[in-house]
Each structure stands twice: as C-alpha cells, then as structure tokens.
Amino acid sequence: MAVLRDEQDFYDLTTAYLKRACGQGVRHAEIFFDPQAHNARGVAVDTVIEGIWHALRDGERNYGISTLLIPCFLRDKTPESAAMILTRLLRYKDRFVGIGLDSAEPNNPPSKFAAVFHRAKAEGLRLVCHAGEEGPPEYVWDAIQVLEAERIDHGVRAMEDLQLVEYLRREQIPLTVCPLSNVRLHVVPSLSMHPIKRMLEAGLVVTCNSGHPAYFGGYAGDNFARCDDALRFTNAEMIALARNSFNASFIGDEAKRAFLDEVDAYVASTASAAS
DSSP: OTTOOSHHHHHHHHHHHHHHHHHTTOOEEEEEEOHHHHHTTTOOHHHHHHHHHHHHHHHHHHHOOEEEEEEEEETTSOHHHHHHHHHHHGGGGGGOSEEEEESOOTTOOGGGGHHHHHHHHHTTOEEEEEESSSSOHHHHHHHHHTSOOSEEEEOGGGGGOHHHHHHHHHHTOOEEEOHHHHHHTTSSSOGGGOTHHHHHHTTOOEEEOOSSHHHHOOOHHHHHHHHHHHHOOOHHHHHHHHHHHHHTSOSOHHHHHHHHHHHHHHHHHHHHHHO
16 A cells, blocks of 8 residues: 555546446445555545545546445554544545444454444444454444444354344345455355355345455456356346345435336346347
8 A cells, every 4th residue: 555645546546446347337336445544654534535535526427336435444453543533534524424344353343443433323424344254243243233333344254143144134234245355364265165145045135245356356246257156146146136235335215226227127138138
C-alpha cells in the first residue's frame, strides 16, 4: 500500500477495480476500505475518502455499476483507535452507508468493538462484521448479539454450530462468502471442500464475493466461475446466489427490485434460448 499516497492514487485504484468488475458482469458493489491502514502511514482519512468517492461517482457513469462504501475498523487495532477513526469518518457520513470490522480474527472477538458499533448504529449507519472465517462460530454469535451486525462477512465456520445455522436460516441473516479468500487463508483446503453449496442447501442467505482480490486472487466473476467448476452449482443455486446478492445489499427497495427484475429477465431469456 506504500504507493497509495494522494487522492489521485485512490481514485486510480478504485477506477481500475470498477473497470475490472464491470468486465466480470458486476452490477452493484459494496466496497470496503480500511482507513486505519492508511492513517498509520500518514495518509489522512479525507484523502482516502475523496479519492475513492470521486472514482465511484465517475464509475457509475462510465461503467454502469452502482456502488456503496463501507469503511471498516481493523480488529487488531484498539477499540480506542476505531472510535477515533469513526469520529473522523462522520464528517463524511453522507458518503458511506455503514461500517464494518475486518482483519485478523484470531484472539480479536467482535465484542471488543461493541461501544463503537453501538455509536455507529446511533448515527444511523448499517452494521456488518467479518466473523467465522479464521475465527470460531462464537465470533458469529458475538457479531450478531453484541455488535448487532445485520450482515456477516464470511461466516463459513458457522456450519460447525447447528444451532447457529438454524438461527441464521430462521432470521435470514446474509453471509457474504469469499471462497477464494477462504482457500488462500487455509480456512478450507480447496474449493471442492468449500461449504458454500452446503450453506445454500441449508437455506442460508449466502452470497459469492471477492475478498481482497489483489492479494488472494480472483474478482467477483472469478469466484463464481471457479466455485462452479469445483462444486457444480445447479442453475437454481446460481440464480439463488445472484438474487441473494441483491437481497442482502443495502440499496433502496426500488433499486433492489430493478436489479432482481434484471436477474429474472436474464434467466427467462436464457431459458427461452435453451428451449
């Protein structure tokens, strides 16, 4: 990240991402960034947000991808650091939809950040949390019950706790799964062993996403294609993943309906062509 210094750098990075995502068929992206990682290098929050924000606005026009922004706190930093960053972020509250928690899970339970999450909720922000990737199922419970997270990022280890699986199914709490990331972090030994298909079969609201694609390899379309190669999704499962992605998003109801109609129209057109 040493090369990311000024607003133009963040603009260029974001634009390059949107261009590649567009080429893989992405229609809507909810993008994470870690302000503390840049702040630690002497790069102001203002610089990061201005660069990303302007690229997202231009990207919607140039690539036809709608976007929302979600800054995340680094869980291997202190809760006090997260609280300080939130204060700075709130000056740009109109430019992001929610906050999240990411980075190294081991020995960093979500509950450490309860105060800053409760403050963010009081500010009207949506809440998401990385949990149950490297961390145990207990971290997923923590994220839901203590942080009041509306959406769980990863959550694959929830499958180890049948009571948790039933709760997630009953409450329809979305799980944004990043299969190629899970393999690179040795959460699962291979894509053929990944639980995403079993998660769908269990009735969970699972989505298929890219996680740190520049680090771990594989943008959104790559994750879909390689999982399909390894797990042989049925047509119904592929459609469910696509529909889940919009149902789990934080876009407004009208936009959500339009995207779901787009999915349905595509499915109908391919079925007609096949017949």
